[in-house]
Amino acid sequence: xxxxxxxKDLVNLVYMQLGFSKQISENLIDDFLSTIxxxxxxxxxxxxxxxxxxxxxxxxxxxxxxxKTKETKVITSREVVLFKPSKEFKEFINMKENGQI
Numbered sequence: 001x002x003x004x005x006x007x008k009d010l011v012n013l014v015y016m017q018l019g020f021s022k023q024i025s026e027n028l029i030d031d032f033l034s035t036i037x038x039x040x041x042x043x044x045x046x047x048x049x050x051x052x053x054x055x056x057x058x059x060x061x062x063x064x065x066x067x068k069t070k071e072t073k074v075i076t077s078r079e080v081v082l083f084k085p086s087k088e089f090k091e092f093i094n095m096k097e098n099g100q101i
Contacts, residue, residue, distance in 0.1 A: 007029060011025045011026045014028060040081065049086070052083055052084055052085040053083070053084045053086070055082050056080070056081055056082070059078055059079070061074055061076050061077040062074075063075070
Protein backbone atom coordinates (compact mmCIF):
# COMPACT_ATOMS: atom_id res chain seq x y z
CA UNK A 1 0.00 0.00 0.00
CA UNK A 2 1.29 3.44 -0.95
CA UNK A 3 1.36 6.28 1.56
CA UNK A 4 2.26 9.34 -0.53
CA UNK A 5 -0.07 10.81 -3.14
CA UNK A 6 1.90 13.08 -5.45
CA UNK A 7 0.71 15.87 -7.71
CA LYS A 8 1.61 13.65 -10.66
CA ASP A 9 -0.74 10.97 -9.28
CA LEU A 10 -3.56 13.53 -9.04
CA VAL A 11 -2.91 14.69 -12.61
CA ASN A 12 -3.07 11.09 -13.83
CA LEU A 13 -6.32 10.48 -11.94
CA VAL A 14 -7.96 13.54 -13.52
CA TYR A 15 -6.56 12.53 -16.92
CA MET A 16 -7.91 8.96 -16.66
CA GLN A 17 -11.27 9.68 -15.03
CA LEU A 18 -12.31 12.90 -16.77
CA GLY A 19 -10.51 12.47 -20.08
CA PHE A 20 -8.81 15.88 -20.07
CA SER A 21 -5.33 16.12 -21.58
CA LYS A 22 -2.45 15.80 -19.14
CA GLN A 23 -1.58 19.50 -19.59
CA ILE A 24 -5.14 20.59 -18.79
CA SER A 25 -5.26 18.16 -15.86
CA GLU A 26 -2.00 19.56 -14.48
CA ASN A 27 -3.25 23.16 -14.87
CA LEU A 28 -6.49 22.20 -13.10
CA ILE A 29 -4.64 20.66 -10.14
CA ASP A 30 -2.19 23.61 -9.96
CA ASP A 31 -5.03 26.13 -9.97
CA PHE A 32 -6.97 24.19 -7.34
CA LEU A 33 -4.00 23.93 -4.97
CA SER A 34 -2.93 27.55 -5.46
CA THR A 35 -6.51 28.72 -4.77
CA ILE A 36 -6.53 26.76 -1.51
CA UNK A 37 -3.13 28.11 -0.45
CA UNK A 38 -4.01 31.71 -1.38
CA UNK A 39 -7.28 31.59 0.55
CA UNK A 40 -5.68 30.07 3.64
CA UNK A 41 -2.97 32.75 3.61
CA UNK A 42 -5.35 35.68 3.13
CA UNK A 43 -8.33 34.58 5.23
CA UNK A 44 -6.47 32.48 7.86
CA UNK A 45 -9.24 29.87 7.49
CA UNK A 46 -10.69 27.75 4.68
CA UNK A 47 -13.66 25.40 4.91
CA UNK A 48 -14.20 22.73 2.26
CA UNK A 49 -17.73 21.35 2.62
CA UNK A 50 -17.93 17.68 3.61
CA UNK A 51 -14.11 17.53 3.85
CA UNK A 52 -12.84 19.79 6.64
CA UNK A 53 -11.45 23.13 7.74
CA UNK A 54 -7.91 24.40 7.34
CA UNK A 55 -6.84 27.19 9.68
CA UNK A 56 -3.66 29.04 10.60
CA UNK A 57 -2.60 29.32 14.23
CA UNK A 58 0.24 31.32 15.75
CA UNK A 59 2.66 29.28 17.86
CA UNK A 60 4.66 31.07 20.53
CA UNK A 61 8.42 30.87 20.72
CA UNK A 62 9.76 28.23 23.08
CA UNK A 63 12.93 26.53 24.18
CA UNK A 64 13.75 23.29 22.39
CA UNK A 65 16.50 20.74 22.86
CA UNK A 66 18.53 18.71 20.39
CA UNK A 67 18.13 15.12 21.67
CA LYS A 68 21.58 14.05 20.41
CA THR A 69 23.69 16.91 21.75
CA LYS A 70 21.35 18.06 24.55
CA GLU A 71 21.96 21.62 23.30
CA THR A 72 19.09 24.01 23.97
CA LYS A 73 17.93 26.56 21.43
CA VAL A 74 15.09 29.02 21.11
CA ILE A 75 12.46 27.95 18.56
CA THR A 76 11.03 31.15 17.11
CA SER A 77 7.32 31.90 16.94
CA ARG A 78 5.67 30.85 13.71
CA GLU A 79 2.37 30.15 12.03
CA VAL A 80 1.23 26.55 11.55
CA VAL A 81 -1.60 25.08 9.49
CA LEU A 82 -4.21 23.02 11.32
CA PHE A 83 -6.77 20.68 9.75
CA LYS A 84 -10.03 19.66 11.38
CA PRO A 85 -11.97 17.00 9.46
CA SER A 86 -15.70 17.46 8.94
CA LYS A 87 -18.31 15.20 10.50
CA GLU A 88 -19.02 13.57 7.12
CA PHE A 89 -15.31 12.91 6.53
CA LYS A 90 -14.97 11.27 9.97
CA GLU A 91 -18.05 9.11 9.36
CA PHE A 92 -16.72 8.00 5.98
CA ILE A 93 -13.37 7.01 7.49
CA ASN A 94 -15.03 5.05 10.28
CA MET A 95 -17.42 3.27 7.90
CA LYS A 96 -14.52 2.20 5.67
CA GLU A 97 -12.51 0.84 8.61
CA ASN A 98 -15.48 -1.23 9.81
CA GLY A 99 -16.06 -2.68 6.32
CA GLN A 100 -19.53 -1.16 5.99
CA ILE A 101 -18.92 0.24 2.48
